[in-house]
Amino acid sequence: MTRNLEDESVASQEPESSVRERPPQVIEVAPQVLRHRTRRDVLLFGAGAVAALVGGGSLLPERTLKRMGVIQGNKNWPKTEWLLNRSLRFDDDVAEALYSRNRLVPTYAKSQITPLRNNYNGATPDPSYIPEWRLTLDGLASGLSVSLDIRNLLGSFQVHDQITRLVCVEGWSAIAWWAGLKFDDVLRAYPPMAQAKWARVDSSVNLGPRGNPDPYFMSIDLPTARHPQTLLATHFNGRPLTVYHGAPLRLLVPVKLGLKNVKAITRITYTAERPKDFWAERGYSYYDGI
Amino acid sequence: MIRSIHLGEVIATRMPEERAGVRVVRRHQLLVRWSHWLNVPIILGLVLSGVSIYWASPVYQHKPDPVTGNVDPLADIGIWICAHVPGLHKYSNPSDWVYNHVSLGPGMLAVALRLHWLGAYLFMLNGLVFTLGLAVGGGWRALLPRRTDPRDALRMFRYYVGLPLARLRRHPWLHPRFNTKYNALQRVAYCSVPVAGLLSVVTGWAIHKPMQLSWLTGIAGGYDNARIWHFWLMWVFILFVVPHVMLVLVDGWDTLRSMIVGWSTRAQRLEDL
Numbered sequence: 001m002t003r004n005l006e007d008e009s010v011a012s013q014e015p016e017s018s019v020r021e022r023p024p025q026v027i028e029v030a031p032q033v034l035r036h037r038t039r040r041d042v043l044l045f046g047a048g049a050v051a052a053l054v055g056g057g058s059l060l061p062e063r064t065l066k067r068m069g070v071i072q073g074n075k076n077w078p079k080t081e082w083l084l085n086r087s088l089r090f091d092d093d094v095a096e097a098l099y100s101r102n103r104l105v106p107t108y109a110k111s112q113i114t115p116l117r118n119n120y121n122g123a124t125p126d127p128s129y130i131p132e133w134r135l136t137l138d139g140l141a142s143g144l145s146v147s148l149d150i151r152n153l154l155g156s157f158q159v160h161d162q163i164t165r166l167v168c169v170e171g172w173s174a175i176a177w178w179a180g181l182k183f184d185d186v187l188r189a190y191p192p193m194a195q196a197k198w199a200r201v202d203s204s205v206n207l208g209p210r211g212n213p214d215p216y217f218m219s220i221d222l223p224t225a226r227h228p229q230t231l232l233a234t235h236f237n238g239r240p241l242t243v244y245h246g247a248p249l250r251l252l253v254p255v256k257l258g259l260k261n262v263k264a265i266t267r268i269t270y271t272a273e274r275p276k277d278f279w280a281e282r283g284y285s286y287y288d289g290i
Numbered sequence: 291m292i293r294s295i296h297l298g299e300v301i302a303t304r305m306p307e308e309r310a311g312v313r314v315v316r317r318h319q320l321l322v323r324w325s326h327w328l329n330v331p332i333i334l335g336l337v338l339s340g341v342s343i344y345w346a347s348p349v350y351q352h353k354p355d356p357v358t359g360n361v362d363p364l365a366d367i368g369i370w371i372c373a374h375v376p377g378l379h380k381y382s383n384p385s386d387w388v389y390n391h392v393s394l395g396p397g398m399l400a401v402a403l404r405l406h407w408l409g410a411y412l413f414m415l416n417g418l419v420f421t422l423g424l425a426v427g428g429g430w431r432a433l434l435p436r437r438t439d440p441r442d443a444l445r446m447f448r449y450y451v452g453l454p455l456a457r458l459r460r461h462p463w464l465h466p467r468f469n470t471k472y473n474a475l476q477r478v479a480y481c482s483v484p485v486a487g488l489l490s491v492v493t494g495w496a497i498h499k500p501m502q503l504s505w506l507t508g509i510a511g512g513y514d515n516a517r518i519w520h521f522w523l524m525w526v527f528i529l530f531v532v533p534h535v536m537l538v539l540v541d542g543w544d545t546l547r548s549m550i551v552g553w554s555t556r557a558q559r560l561e562d563l
Contacts, residue, residue: 021431021470026557028311034553041551045327052331059335059408061401064394084401087408098502105501165513167500170399171347173513255501283400290501 059084088285095289101227105254108163108175113237116166116174118244125205125264127243135249139270141191150248154234156189157181162229167290168258169279178252180233184226192222192270199225200275201251202267218260219275219286220253229254232265257288313557317471317548319427325420326549332416333527336409340524341393342402349521364388410494417487432471433481442466442474450475479530486526493520 057070058080065071118124135153137146159179167173192199199220208214224230233252234241241247246263253260259279269275280286318326344364351361360366368387372378381387389396394405424430436442445466456463466473472480496507496516510516538545548554 019431019434021434022428024315024317024471024557026313026315028313031310031312034312034314034555037553038547038551042547045550048327056331056335059405060338061394061398063398067390067395084404084408087411088404090411091407095499095502098499100502103502106504165500167513168347169403171343171349171497171517173500279400284403290499 092285092287092289095285095287096221099223099255099289101223105164105229108165110163110177112175113163113177114174116176116236116245117172119168119170119258120207120263123207123209123211124244125207127247129205129264130243130247133248133264133266135265136267137186137190137269138267139193139196141193143193146190150234153181153232153249157185159234160231162231162252162254164229164252164254166252166254166258166261169284169288177237178231178233179235179238180231180249180252182228183230183232183251183253184228186232187222187226193272195272196270197222198271198273198275200267200269200271201262201265202269203246203262203264204266205264216262217276217278218251218262219277219280220251220256220260221287222270224253224255224289227253227255255289257290259284260288312555314553314555315557316552317554318552319423319429320552321419321423322427322429323423323549323552325416325423328412328416328419332409332413335405336413337524337528338392338394339402339405339409341389342395342398343406344521345389345393345396346399349517358385360385410491413487414491417484417491420484429471433477433484435477435481436474439474439477442468443478446473446475479534483526483530486523486530490520490523493517493523496520 057065062071133150135148137148140146158181160182161177161179163175163177165173165175199222201218201220203216204213206214206216231252233246233250234248236242236245241250243264246265249265251260251262251265274286277286279288345362348362348364350363352363354361362385365385365388368389369384371387372381372384378384378387383390386396394402424433449463449466453463468474470477492506493510493516495503496510497513497520500507500513500516507513507516510519544554544556
């Protein structure tokens with residue numbers, strides 16, 4: 001008891017500070033209380049550890065578990081992708097909430113331009129499609145299908161320059177100089193049907209890994225299509241697009257991942273329902289907003 | 291002579307006078323303990339999926355190898371390991387060896403991203419739980435750096451360096467005395483890990499939303515630098531965990547129990563000062 005009194009008297013001489021470490025709280029308990037509590041919490045901890053191991057393990061891809069030897073042979077592993085898909089949708093909802101039509105992406109000076117690689121999934125298409133190339137617009141308010149060639153497009157819309165960063169889902173990025181029509185201008189000139197919420201952007205000339213025809217299709221929500229920096233690009237580095245970069249017209253949507261930036265667009269279809277999406281079918285997100 | 295500092299305040303509980311009780315210290319608040327253990331699967335998942343994401347486009351690349359076209363030093367390390375470690379000569383994909391052992395595996399970007407988002411949101415939630423636990427239990431005060439830390443950290447460092455030799459020679463080797471919850475080295479570690487967690491979250495968002503949160507990407511030094519920061523912040527966790535686990539095991543059951551039960555029976559040590 002005297003010890004405690006002595007402490008208090010000494011402690012009170014020092015200035016009291018709210019950030020100073022407090023003395024530890026010592027309590028006196030019966031030995032069996034400590035034993036029971038330890039047993040209870042260690043059992044709870046063990047149960048939690050097993051749950052985390054099973055729960056966490058079940059989230060791992062089948063290929064990883066096979067390599068680890070957890071599952072063997074061709075046994076069917078139950079698909080436990082619900083939580084992963086749910087978190088992907090949640091992340092898409094966050095991205096959509098962050099999006100604002102008025103928020104412009106950073107633009108750069110010409111001196112900051114970096115080399116841009118072509119991430120064509122397979123091979124770069126043969127340029128033979130270019131002479132007959134036309135852009136088809138479907139799902140319009142007029143109920144008609146419109147077909148335009150590159151001269152129609154360049155003749156009837158203003159061309160805008162922009163130097164922006166293209167970010168790939170793989171992690172790399174490049175700053176590139178583009179020019180093209182605003183998607184928004186095309187939407188105004190050829191309005192989509194009233195109930196349309198999406199644009200499906202197709203490239204029928206896309207090739208697969210072995211040079212086989214492999215049409216590419218991506219969905220883009222109309223609020224993003226109306227973003228002032230969303231272009232239907234016709235030029236790269238001040239010159240008409242090369243086949244390597246998606247001649248004669250590609251989608252340039254810097255508020256989305258690179259995989260939404262469809263090269264060599266051949267058709268745009270406005271729809272009320274969410275269209276199919278090449279990479280979402282392969283486990284990536286639908287929204288891809290960055 | 292008893293020194294005056296930070297003696298425990300003893301709360302008498304209903305104890306029969308004749309039976310001896312155990313004196314215990316409340317060391318870790320409930321929420322701090324929960325978030326501490328939840329971090330184990332969460333950070334493990336984030337590292338495994340993170341390295342799989344890294345595989346898709348390594349931050350560090352060299353010029354393409356003239357034969358294989360490989361640009362990734364981690365693939366080179368795998369090839370070296372398979373060439374030099376006995377028993378691995380027949381490994382089917384030497385360039386994938388590292389990714390096969392410290393990630394979900396190569397070529398799994400889509401699933402790795404989904405796992406990483408799940409882990410990242412859980413990690414942020416868990417960080418809030420941890421912060422709440424520190425605030426409620428007042429434990430944050432024990433984590434704050436002090437002016438005496440550099441000197442005391444040096445003393446602890448000397449202690450750890452000399453300990454093995456002293457043990458071998460059976461010389462007494464006294465643990466430096468501190469009247470605080472943590473010694474200075476612990477404090478540096480336990481204070482910097484939550485900071486690293488916060489920076490991982492910040493750089494993560496800078497990479498994840500470089501357009502909508504471009505101001506944040508700017509703070510992180512731009513998109514490419516944010517990726518480099520994010521990568522090295524992972525190493526802070528790895529480099530922390532290894533000695534952390536080793537020292538807990540060396541320190542013994544009481545220390546491990548204090549993070550599970552919350553109680554430590556080392557009340558005595560504090561009062562012997």
